[in-house]
Structure formats: C-alpha cells, structure tokens
Amino acid sequence: MYLSFIKIYLKIFLRNWRRGIVISLGIVLATSLIISMNLLTESIARDVIERTLSEVYADIVITPSEDVTFEEIKEVPQILGEIQGVNGVEVVARLAEVSTKVKSDVKEIPNPNLCLVNYSLFEKYDASIIQGSPSDFNSSNVVMLTENLAVSLNISVGDQVKIEVLSKSFPSLSFNVTITVVGIVKLGVFSFKLVSFEAEVFKPEEQKMSGIFSENFVFFSLDAWDDLKTLKTLSVRVFVFLDRNLFVNFWEPERSINKIWELEDEISAKLPFECYLDSPLVRALERNIYFVPSIQPVFYGLSIPILILCWYLTLTSLHIFVLDSRQDLGLIIARGAPHKEVFKMVLISAIVVGVLGGALGCFVAYFAGYLILVSLFKMSPRPVSLVSVTYNIVISLFIGIILAFLAARKPASQVFSTSPVEASMAYVVAEEEAEVDWKPSKGLIVLVVLSVLKMVEWIFGVNPEDFWPYFAKDPLLNMIFGIYMFLSTFLQIFAPFIFIYGVTVIVIRSQVKLFKITSAILKPLLKDFSTLVSKNIVRSPSRFLKTSLIVSLVFSIVTWSIITVDSYVTFLDKVDMVRVGSDIRVTLGSSYVNEFKLWLSEKNIIDVYSQVYMLPTSRKMTICAIDPSSLSRTIYTFPDMFQTLSPYQVFEEMEKSVNKAVITKSLAENFDINPNSTLTLEIDNVSLDIKILDIANYLPGLEEINPNNYVVLLNYRYVSSKILNSTDILVIFFIRLKDRGGSEEFLRELVGREGVIEISVLSGIKGTSSIGPELFFLCLSRAAYISSIYSVLVAFLGLSLVSFTSVHRRVKDIASMRARGLSTFQAFLLLFGEMFTIIVLSFPLGFTVGLLAARGYIFVLRLPAPFVPTLVISWNFLVILLTLHVLLLIACVVPAFLIARKDIVKTLRII
Structure with missing residues (x-):
C-alpha cells in the first residue's frame, strides 16, 4: 500500500519537477557542504603531516654512554635492522x-x-x-x-x-x-x-x-x-x-606517539649497552598533536548555520510544494485513503528524495570540493582512500534522510488540517495576512534587547567584566549582571542571528510597518504601482518572512565569517611583522659587523639591509643609533607607528636634523615627555642633547630588546664613531629579501655564521615552521570561504523558489491587468518589485550585523599587541558579495520576465 502511495506522490513530484529539484538541491547543498569540509580537512591534515615530517631528519636519536666500546657501536645497525618498522640506521x-x-x-x-x-x-x-x-x-x-x-x-x-x-x-x-x-x-x-x-x-x-x-x-x-x-x-x-x-597516523596522534615509545623500549632492550634515546619525531608530533583534531570541529561548527539554512530552504520548498499539491492530496483522501496513510506517504516520499539528494550531494561534493581546493586555495587534490569514500557516502545519506524528515514533518502534518472537499476545491490556500495590531512577545523583546547589548559591546570594544565592580554592591543588580554574563557566552555566537530574526519578525508581522516600509522602498522604482505591490506583500507575510530571513542570514554569515578570518589573519601577519621588523632580523657582536656586511654583499637574494647599533645606557633604557634613510627601506612601516607623524615623515626629519630622536610610548608616559621636548643622554661620559620629534606607539623589530620598552631612536651621525665601534655593543641587521621562496639555503648559511647571537624570521618565509596560529587561521579562512559559497547558493535557490512561486500565483492578476492595458514592462516591474524588496531589506540588515559580529570576534580573539585589530574588507569578499547580489537579482528578474511576456489570451484560457 505504501509503495503505491509513494508511486502516486512521486508522480506528483515529477509533474512539478522544478520545485522537486529545489527540494533536492537543499539537501544536495547540505550534504555536499559536509563532504567538502571533510575533503578540506583531509587535505589540510595531509599537508600538516608532510610539514611535520619534513621538520624531522631522524626519527630516533641514540646517544651511547661513555663506557661503550667502538666495536659495540659498529654492531648497532645490524641489531636494529632486525626490528620491524626500522628502515635505516646511521x-x-x-x-x-x-x-x-x-x-x-x-x-x-x-x-x-x-x-x-x-x-x-x-x-x-x-x-x-x-x-x-x-x-x-x-x-x-x-x-x-x-x-x-x-x-x-x-x-x-x-x-x-x-x-x-x-x-x-x-x-x-x-x-x-x-x-x-x-x-x-x-x-x-x-x-x-x-x-x-x-x-x-x-x-x-x-x-x-x-x-x-x-x-x-x-x-x-x-x-x-x-x-x-x-x-x-x-x-x-x-x-x-x-x-x-x-x-604515524595524524588522526590518532596520541596512539602514534605511544607506538614510537613502545619501539624505543624495544630498542633499549636489544642494545647491549646503556644509552639515552630521544625521539625528534615524537616532539614534532607533540607540537602539532592537536592541530588536526582541533580544526575538524571548527570546520563543522562553521557548517552548522549553513545546514540550518539548507533545512529551512528544504522546509520552505516542501511547504510550498504541499500547498500547491493539496488538490491532488485532497482527491486521494476523497477516494478513501486515510489521513494518516497520506501523511506517511508524504513523509516517506520526502525521505526518498532525501536519499537521492544525499547521494547526489556526495557526488557533487567530490567535484566541487576538488574544484574549490584547486582554484580558490591552490591546493593539490589528495588521493582519497576507499574507507574515506564509504564514510562520506554514509554521512551524506544520513544527513539527507535527517534533513528530509525534519523538513517534511510539518508540511505532511498539514494534510490533517484540511477536509477532502476543501482541498479538492481550493487551488491555492490563502496565507495568513499581517496583523494590524500585532505586538511582539515579551520573550522575543528580551532576546532582541540582549542581542543589542552584545552588539553594543562589539561596537565600542568593551569587556562587560570591567563593569562588574559597579554592580557588585547591589545584590539585585549583581544577580542580573551575573545572569547576563552567563548568557553572554551564548550571545557571542547567536546574537547576530537572534537580532536578525527579531527585527525581521517585528517588521514583517506588523501590517502597518510592513506596508509603509515596502511602499517607501518601491516608490522610486514602481511609482504608482508601489502601493499595489506592497498590498500583495502584506497579503502573504509568511512567505516574505521566511525568504527575508534566509537572505538576511546569508548576508550576515558571508560578511561575518569572511571579514573575521581575513581581519584576524591580517592582524597575525602584522603582529609577526612587528615582532621581526623586516623579513629577517640578525643580532651579532660589533666585532663581526664588517665581515658580516661583506658576506651579505655577496648574496643575490638580499634586496637591501640596514644596521642598528644598540647602546645600552642602563638596565631600563636602550639607545638605538640608526641610519634613518636605510631603516625606512628595510623595516615594515605602518601608519600608526607614531602618534602624530607618518613613519616616512619621521625618518625624513631625523635625516635632516641629526639631533632629533624618537622615544617609545612607555618612556614618554612614565617620565611625562612630550614631542618637541629636549632630553640629555649620557653615553660613555658623553652628553647628547636631543629634541623629541615624536612618540612611537611601537617599533617593529625593536620591541623585544628591552622588556620595559624604554627605547630611544636617534641618528647614528649624532653619536661618536668611538662609541659605535665599541666591542661592548650589539648590532642588529634588518634584511629585506628579493625572493622569499629561495631563502632556505640562505638561512642555513646564516645559522652557521660566526658571531651570530640571534635570528628572527617572518613565519611565512620558507625554511621556518608554519604550523601554528597562522596556519590555523589560514585553514579557518578556507573553511569560511567554502561556507560563504554554499550560503550564496542557498540564498539564490531560496529566493528563486519563492520568486517563481510568487509570480506563478500572480498569473491571473497580471493577465487580467495586461488585458486592460498594462504593458509588458509594467507587468515585469510589478512581479519584480516584490522579490526586489526582499534584497533591499535584507542586505543592510545582514551586512551591518555581520560587520558588528566580525568586529566583536576579532576583539575577543586578538593577541596582546601594541595596536588593535581592524576590519579588513578583501577583494575576495567583495567578489563574493557582488556575486551574491547578481544571483539574487537573477532570481528576481528571470521569473518575472518569463511570466510578464506570456501571451495574454493563452494565459486567460488556461486560467
């Protein structure tokens, strides 16, 4: 019986195949998103494995005790060669x-x-x-x-x-x-x-x-x-x-480490002498032990909002589909089929579509995932094992079934609410109109107020814990503030979505507000027809609300996720640049300077370098003697380095007047020193009068020299050559490279230079370790872009579905109006205006909330630094945002154009 019912309902699906495709595509997007995240995680994991293993040249190092004979040492390769898993011994x-x-x-x-x-x-x-x-x-x-x-x-x-x-x-x-x-x-x-x-x-x-x-x-x-x-x-x-x-199994790093330790015990037992065993491979695994396990839940966490949107899209699609097929369902019930059986028929049919969507989603994900990895992230696709493919297929089918079941349950239950006579007679069931006197519930108001408070924190960059002392004296206020702090953790994640939902519901559910807002938006575009379109919107607020929510949330997710990760990666890059100061920073004794400069002049990889003389005068102060012209070409300069002047203005003034100097912010604040003040420095019993040119907020490459940051930057020409040539001072070289990709050999030679005390290198330069926060947020940015791409597709499909449904329900009205003299272009504007209003309402709301959320997140995640992170709007974000707008406009224009150009006589005959 179920099989025959399912066949009947699948025929209905095939008769309305366009909407059936949208239902399937919602599930396809959800499943392919998860599989794409799996592919991204696997590719990153393999990259991390290669990076980690490339850090280690020998897996286990054995140091024999001093009483071992040379003959015993020479027998070690033969002894260890018999152990399983040992590939070589040197x-x-x-x-x-x-x-x-x-x-x-x-x-x-x-x-x-x-x-x-x-x-x-x-x-x-x-x-x-x-x-x-x-x-x-x-x-x-x-x-x-x-x-x-x-x-x-x-x-x-x-x-x-x-x-x-x-x-x-x-x-x-x-x-x-x-x-x-x-x-x-x-x-x-x-x-x-x-x-x-x-x-x-x-x-x-x-x-x-x-x-x-x-x-x-x-x-x-x-x-x-x-x-x-x-x-x-x-x-x-x-x-x-x-x-x-x-x-080595990176998905089980702890087990891998335990296996290596067991092998070390076996080696110790077989060697005929006492020794110390060390495993560089274990250390490398321990450094990165939680990297891959930590990125996997983060990636899936980014997928949750998109999965919710996919479910909402599938729910809306099924809801519209059931409404449009209620006449067929009513006829089935009128012929004697029980309501419960029809309910099961709709549910099982949707689950069948979910299975098909899950299978198709897995198929699409492998192509889409590889395409994204290759084109967007320049990552080479990795071979996928049969176990991984089977796992992904099972996950896809499971997600498809769950999404279809959750989405179909409510539309299927609507079968009970309509009698067979009503269902068979009604072509379209009228939707609930907006209420004139509708008022939001108290719970909704509270949630919106809490989300507004959280966004106010993000705007001003404040920490609510700083206000705790002001509320601690009053027990009631203290309790209320404690509840807010408890909810603050959840609001940090859900405040944008709550605010968008609350504002959208409050505006759309109220007839007066909705009519006034839509009329004002459409008046410049439609002129006299704006009132008619606004009335059509007010007559179907439920459909308008669901679509506006989807589009607003997509704008918010795209803005929030991409700007957050782009801004934070930029912030980390700046922190790294301020730490090093240039591509490479080398500290060495002054007696090695001439030989080192001669060696640098022979290296083709060097673009330019400068040197800074460190003249310590006390434990709390360091004087840096520099050549301003060369320093400005080697260190990374930022607009906010100095309080009043730009870096290039500062270095230019120091070049013109050798007695002008710069001091750090901490020195200026602790000793109440202002620009244009005059100071006297004592260096080796020599007094130097300097004029303060500006105050430095931070000095790239020089912040770590003195823990108190009492640093004075002055022109080296103002310091006697006797002091500069002293063997007691240190000299720092800031080196800019022509080609970072060829720096590995240069770094290896630099490490072996005599007299080198310390080397600092930018994390992105080849030959340095790149597994850490920088790689984590780079991976996070990749996941954010994937989520954004899927969000754009969800918004496009959702608006296309509602747009096609909306214009289809206006066919009779449009045909009648065209018969009375309405032009094709005017008919197009009437149909286009309703969906265009959704874009106009959703974009400013979603974009603004996304910006506020991004600002809040980068302040929560930021590291201690002498500067604050700023929002970065990248070209990639602008391209995705523009693509989203174009797709949404296409979703509005195409259905309106197709209906507006229909032949009037044929349309009226069909009706």
Whole structure:
C-alpha cells in the first residue's frame, strides 16, 4: 500500500519537477557542504603531516654512554635492522673536546669538524660526490672533504692534507697525520643535519644560536678507521629512521606517539649497552598533536548555520510544494485513503528524495570540493582512500534522510488540517495576512534587547567584566549582571542571528510597518504601482518572512565569517611583522659587523639591509643609533607607528636634523615627555642633547630588546664613531629579501655564521615552521570561504523558489491587468518589485550585523599587541558579495520576465 502511495506522490513530484529539484538541491547543498569540509580537512591534515615530517631528519636519536666500546657501536645497525618498522640506521661519530687543524701547502683552517661515517651516508641521502671515487673511501688512510673546505684549502682529489688533533683531556690520544683526499662532498640539508647532530629542522623564530657547526667537515670511514677504538674523544650519535606509514597516523596522534615509545623500549632492550634515546619525531608530533583534531570541529561548527539554512530552504520548498499539491492530496483522501496513510506517504516520499539528494550531494561534493581546493586555495587534490569514500557516502545519506524528515514533518502534518472537499476545491490556500495590531512577545523583546547589548559591546570594544565592580554592591543588580554574563557566552555566537530574526519578525508581522516600509522602498522604482505591490506583500507575510530571513542570514554569515578570518589573519601577519621588523632580523657582536656586511654583499637574494647599533645606557633604557634613510627601506612601516607623524615623515626629519630622536610610548608616559621636548643622554661620559620629534606607539623589530620598552631612536651621525665601534655593543641587521621562496639555503648559511647571537624570521618565509596560529587561521579562512559559497547558493535557490512561486500565483492578476492595458514592462516591474524588496531589506540588515559580529570576534580573539585589530574588507569578499547580489537579482528578474511576456489570451484560457 505504501509503495503505491509513494508511486502516486512521486508522480506528483515529477509533474512539478522544478520545485522537486529545489527540494533536492537543499539537501544536495547540505550534504555536499559536509563532504567538502571533510575533503578540506583531509587535505589540510595531509599537508600538516608532510610539514611535520619534513621538520624531522631522524626519527630516533641514540646517544651511547661513555663506557661503550667502538666495536659495540659498529654492531648497532645490524641489531636494529632486525626490528620491524626500522628502515635505516646511521652511525655518526665526531671528535669532541679537541683542538683540530687541517693544512694544505697554501693554507691552514682551524677547527674543522672531524667525523667518522659510513659511506651509506653519501650513497642513500642527499650528499653528492663532486670529485673522487666512492670505492676508495673504505681505506683507513684516506679522507673526504666538504666542498667549502676543499675550496678554502685549494686542493683536489689526490692531494694530501695534514691533520693535527690535540686533546687536552686525553693527551695520549692526540695525533698528527698526513692523509690523502679521495673525495670532495657537497652536503645536502639532510646529510648536513645528521653530521651536525641535528635531527630536527632549525626554527629561527623560536631559537637563539651559539656555536652552530660550520660546513667545514673532514670525513673518515667508520669501518676502516682502526686507530680510534675508544669513545673518550668521540661524540657518537646513532640515527634511526622508521617506516612512518607504519607509525604515524595524524588522526590518532596520541596512539602514534605511544607506538614510537613502545619501539624505543624495544630498542633499549636489544642494545647491549646503556644509552639515552630521544625521539625528534615524537616532539614534532607533540607540537602539532592537536592541530588536526582541533580544526575538524571548527570546520563543522562553521557548517552548522549553513545546514540550518539548507533545512529551512528544504522546509520552505516542501511547504510550498504541499500547498500547491493539496488538490491532488485532497482527491486521494476523497477516494478513501486515510489521513494518516497520506501523511506517511508524504513523509516517506520526502525521505526518498532525501536519499537521492544525499547521494547526489556526495557526488557533487567530490567535484566541487576538488574544484574549490584547486582554484580558490591552490591546493593539490589528495588521493582519497576507499574507507574515506564509504564514510562520506554514509554521512551524506544520513544527513539527507535527517534533513528530509525534519523538513517534511510539518508540511505532511498539514494534510490533517484540511477536509477532502476543501482541498479538492481550493487551488491555492490563502496565507495568513499581517496583523494590524500585532505586538511582539515579551520573550522575543528580551532576546532582541540582549542581542543589542552584545552588539553594543562589539561596537565600542568593551569587556562587560570591567563593569562588574559597579554592580557588585547591589545584590539585585549583581544577580542580573551575573545572569547576563552567563548568557553572554551564548550571545557571542547567536546574537547576530537572534537580532536578525527579531527585527525581521517585528517588521514583517506588523501590517502597518510592513506596508509603509515596502511602499517607501518601491516608490522610486514602481511609482504608482508601489502601493499595489506592497498590498500583495502584506497579503502573504509568511512567505516574505521566511525568504527575508534566509537572505538576511546569508548576508550576515558571508560578511561575518569572511571579514573575521581575513581581519584576524591580517592582524597575525602584522603582529609577526612587528615582532621581526623586516623579513629577517640578525643580532651579532660589533666585532663581526664588517665581515658580516661583506658576506651579505655577496648574496643575490638580499634586496637591501640596514644596521642598528644598540647602546645600552642602563638596565631600563636602550639607545638605538640608526641610519634613518636605510631603516625606512628595510623595516615594515605602518601608519600608526607614531602618534602624530607618518613613519616616512619621521625618518625624513631625523635625516635632516641629526639631533632629533624618537622615544617609545612607555618612556614618554612614565617620565611625562612630550614631542618637541629636549632630553640629555649620557653615553660613555658623553652628553647628547636631543629634541623629541615624536612618540612611537611601537617599533617593529625593536620591541623585544628591552622588556620595559624604554627605547630611544636617534641618528647614528649624532653619536661618536668611538662609541659605535665599541666591542661592548650589539648590532642588529634588518634584511629585506628579493625572493622569499629561495631563502632556505640562505638561512642555513646564516645559522652557521660566526658571531651570530640571534635570528628572527617572518613565519611565512620558507625554511621556518608554519604550523601554528597562522596556519590555523589560514585553514579557518578556507573553511569560511567554502561556507560563504554554499550560503550564496542557498540564498539564490531560496529566493528563486519563492520568486517563481510568487509570480506563478500572480498569473491571473497580471493577465487580467495586461488585458486592460498594462504593458509588458509594467507587468515585469510589478512581479519584480516584490522579490526586489526582499534584497533591499535584507542586505543592510545582514551586512551591518555581520560587520558588528566580525568586529566583536576579532576583539575577543586578538593577541596582546601594541595596536588593535581592524576590519579588513578583501577583494575576495567583495567578489563574493557582488556575486551574491547578481544571483539574487537573477532570481528576481528571470521569473518575472518569463511570466510578464506570456501571451495574454493563452494565459486567460488556461486560467
């Protein structure tokens, strides 16, 4: 019986296939959104996995105890090679606590790094043999040199070098040997890290450097070197490489870490000596352990408003469909079918459509998701496993069924409310008109007032907790304020939606307000016809209300989500730029300045650089001597750096008058110093009179130098050369790069420079770690754009549905009016005006609320910084907003145009 009913109702669906498509599309959008978010999460997860694993050059590092014999160390690769999951083992030994020299006939190089390695280090990894034969390396009286060292000594393969080793702790182990060079090696990043005992990628933005190894290496064969059989002067590391596919699962990071720890226990049990095990892979996983699990719920959270809109669209579609098919349903009931059976028929038919929509949504999502990843985010699509595809299909069908059931329940229940006679006679059931004396409920007023209070907080950027002391004395006010603070958490999320719902309902449900507002909007466009269109709107407020809600919420969601993430990502970028000051900031001792400048001049990647002399006068103050012209070209300058003048005006004035200086805001406030004041500085018993040009709100790259921010910025020409050349001062170099993409090699060389104390690098520069807040909000912006795109489609479909339905119900009236002399264009304006009013009412409301919500969110999420975040309206947002307007206008114009141009005689005959 159900099957026959379903067949009957599906025939009704097919007869009204256009509306059936809209019902299905609401479900398709909902399911494809979830699958697209899954695809985005999977792609990001795989990117994070690659970034994390690229940070680690060796998965486990074994440091043997001092009483281990050299023969035991050489057996380690064979022992560990038998353990499942171990892909490779490399032993590297380095002479430690010794003074070394390597000499050729023309030059002597002090303190090269003497290492003992297996030839597999050059054979398996990224080191390359530039000269020489690999087979000769197994001899005990030969060495291989790195390219830098060979060039410095001016030697080639076949030449001899003299190596002197002096051990103060163990004089008996000192030796002097002349040995043949059989190979010249160029180290890659991977091999350089291993011979330098570094198992992880260097992160300049997190570390300070001292004593980093240079690239001057002398390599002996680990197997052939028989003269060193003690570890007293050898520092040994055993690097273990794992099958990462077996151990690393980013969806279960804690389990992955536990598996690596279990392997470490197994390795410790099998080794015949005491040792210390460290896992750089575990540290890398721990740094990023919660990244992927944390972005998944955030992405799904962004999907919830869109899912609600899709449900609302499906509900509206089914509601209109049931209203238009009530005549068919009435005839079925009149022929003896029970109301309950017809109710089930409608419900089951909708669920069938939900299943079809879910399946189609999954199919669409894979194409749409890949298209979005490739075109919008420039991310290469990742291969998806069969398990993932099956999971996504099940999720799609489940969402389709749930949405269809929730949306169909109310329209299906309307079958009970109409008698068979009424249903079969009525072509269209009149909708509830707006009430003249309608008043909003108290609950709605309270919700709107609370949402207004929350948005007032966002406008002025205030924290309600700051007002608590004013209410604490009065118990009643204290209780009310406590309730508001409890609700404030929920209002932070739902205030925009509550406000839009409340304002829309209050305006549309009141006949007088709705008529006046719509008449005022349509008067310039329709002139005398505005009153007629306004009356039509007032006669069907329910449909007008639902559509206005959908469109307003879409405007709000698009504005709020995109502007929030764009503004916050811009804020994080600015925080990073203020932290570093330029692309790269390098601090070193003054005695190394000339050599460092000469080295920089040889690098093609350098665009321009400037230097700042740090002249500490006390614990609380630092004087920065600068060249204003060069500094303005290297540091990132922002309009709000100084209180009165622009950065370029400040640097130009300092260039003209060498006695003018700038001080930080904290120094000015604590000592009541104003611009144009005169100060006297005491540096090495030399007095300098300076005139304060302006007050700095913050100084990029110089904020971290002094914790109290008591910094004075003056022209270096005003300071004597004796002070600037003092060995007690530090010099900071601000470096701008021509090409950030090629900075990895430059950073590696920079790390090995002698005299370098600290390096800071922008997070976005290649060679630095980018897994953190910046990547999180970049991923969040991608999810926000996906949600916005789907929101635009929901609004377009919703307005198209209501527009087609509205003009279809006006066919009789329009045909009659055209028969009396109404032109086609006038008929078009009458049909177009009703839906156009929805756009005009919805855009300012949704856009304004979205802006306020974005402002509130970036203030809640902001990090401590000497400046406040500002709203950023990007070109991508403007393109999406313009696309939304164009689609909504199309949804209004096309139905009105199709109905307005219908033949009058044929239309009246059909009616």
